[in-house]
Amino acid sequence: FEGMTLLELSKRTGESVMVLQTILVNVGETVSSEFDTISIDLAELIAMEIGINVRRQHSTEGSEILPRPPVVTVMGHVDHGKTSLLDALRNTSVAAREAGGITQHVGAFVVGMPDSGTSITFLDTPGHAAFSEMRARGAAVTDIVVLVVAADDGVMPQTLEAIAHARSANVPVVVAINKCDKPGSNPERVKNQLASEGIELEDIGGNVQVVEVSAIKSTGLDKLEEALLLQAVDMDLKARVDGPAQAYVVEARLDKGRGPLATIIVKAGTLVSGHHVVIGSQWGRLRAIRDMIGKPTDRATPAMPVEIEGLKGLPMAGDDVIVVESEERAKMLSEGRKRKYEKDRLLKAEEARLAEAETKE
Numbered sequence: 606f607e608g609m610t611l612l613e614l615s616k617r618t619g620e621s622v623m624v625l626q627t628i629l630v631n632v633g634e635t636v637s638s639e640f641d642t643i644s645i646d647l648a649e650l651i652a653m654e655i656g657i658n659v660r661r662q663h664s665t666e667g668s669e670i671l672p673r674p675p676v677v678t679v680m681g682h683v684d685h686g687k688t689s690l691l692d693a694l695r696n697t698s699v700a701a702r703e704a705g706g707i708t709q710h711v712g713a714f715v716v717g718m719p720d721s722g723t724s725i726t727f728l729d730t731p732g733h734a735a736f737s738e739m740r741a742r743g744a745a746v747t748d749i750v751v752l753v754v755a756a757d758d759g760v761m762p763q764t765l766e767a768i769a770h771a772r773s774a775n776v777p778v779v780v781a782i783n784k785c786d787k788p789g790s791n792p793e794r795v796k797n798q799l800a801s802e803g804i805e806l807e808d809i810g811g812n813v814q815v816v817e818v819s820a821i822k823s824t825g826l827d828k829l830e831e832a833l834l835l836q837a838v839d840m841d842l843k844a845r846v847d848g849p850a851q852a853y854v855v856e857a858r859l860d861k862g863r864g865p866l867a868t869i870i871v872k873a874g875t876l877v878s879g880h881h882v883v884i885g886s887q888w889g890r891l892r893a894i895r896d897m898i899g900k901p902t903d904r905a906t907p908a909m910p911v912e913i914e915g916l917k918g919l920p921m922a923g924d925d926v927i928v929v930e931s932e933e934r935a936k937m938l939s940e941g942r943k944r945k946y947e948k949d950r951l952l953k954a955e956e957a958r959l960a961e962a963e964t965k966e
């Protein structure tokens with residue numbers, strides 16, 4: 606899909622050709638007839654201007670659809686061991702082995718399974734807020750949720766919250782009963798509690814896997830990884846590999862020397878060094894792509910987390926990454942989005958002000 610005529614866009618959006626033409630003129634484009642083809646970037650910009658949310662759908666026709674690794678998020682009640690479990694898993698990752706145990710926290714890491722040649726991508730930001738905020742913004746990156754429940758504490762309010770989040774996002778759960786090294790631990794009690802919350806555990810004939818682990822003693826991690834891979838196979842996760850990349854920001858930070866850096870996860874296509882991108886309302890040219898151990902690479906494929914360099918500004922977690930054909934397009938789309946976001950922000954502020962005025966009355 607390369608673009609559409611102005612007439613087609615008019616039909617799809619329900620706006621007159623005249624209105625669309627005015628918008629085009631405002632962004633410095635000229636079209637002479639309604640049969641002129643406009644690029645997907647322009648179409649998106651116009652859609653944004655008239656308040657329609659469009660998501661790019663690249664045709665998968667003729668492209669290679671291949672299995673991809675699962676992207677996993679850890680959730681659970683506070684102090685049940687989410688951070689400890691991520692640390693322990695990270696220590697089994699490529700990063701830990703190749704970098705001699707020195708690992709950086711950059712939003713995600715990859716655990717490779719040398720035996721099967723597969724891998725698992727873990728998002729390094731436990732917490733329900735991050736998960737639901739990203740979902741709310743349309744950034745559905747998580748395939749599987751690891752629900753961490755401490756064996757000595759059992760199901761707690763945030764456990765239920767996590768279950769609710771996973772359910773509403775339609776994301777399957779793998780349960781990790783943690784702290785099984787503790788003398789007072791009672792995994793059976795946790796299972797019963799989960800069952801009474803409607804979690805259909807494997808033990809009772811359901812399809813939710815349960816693994817007993819200890820993040821501190823690093824036990825059961827291989828079982829957990831196996832369970833996640835099994836779940837992934839069950840889900841038959843696949844993605845288009847060729848064609849322009851579509852990705853989401855997991856984390857962004859400002860580096861003194863390198864400028865704005867973003868950890869992103871590729872959803873589809875292949876991200877290639879040197880390409881122009883628009884991320885949220887920011888833009889840039891991919892000066893460098895690094896994998897999770899900091900090794901430069903010139904491309905990134907689906908489910909692969911990478912850190913990218915070359916952005917003009919700092920994007921936000923959940924922002925979408927799209928590839929555009931030129932710097933001009935990148936700038937134009939970025940400016941259009943900035944205007945749109947600002948408009949939305951003002952509108953929201955005004956709505957909030959009105960709502961407040963109403964409650965005061």
Ligand code: GDP
Pocket residue numbers: 681682683684685686687688689690731783784785786787818819820821822
């Ligand atoms: P989070 O709030 O879910 O991220 O929990 P943390 O990872 O910060 O862990 C909370 C506390 O539980 C810390 O004091 C950890 O050392 C402890 N903890 C985490 N996992 C285990 C475990 O497997 N066994 C034991 N005995 N303690 C653990």
Ligand code: MG
Pocket residue numbers: 687688689731
């Ligand atoms: Mg924590």
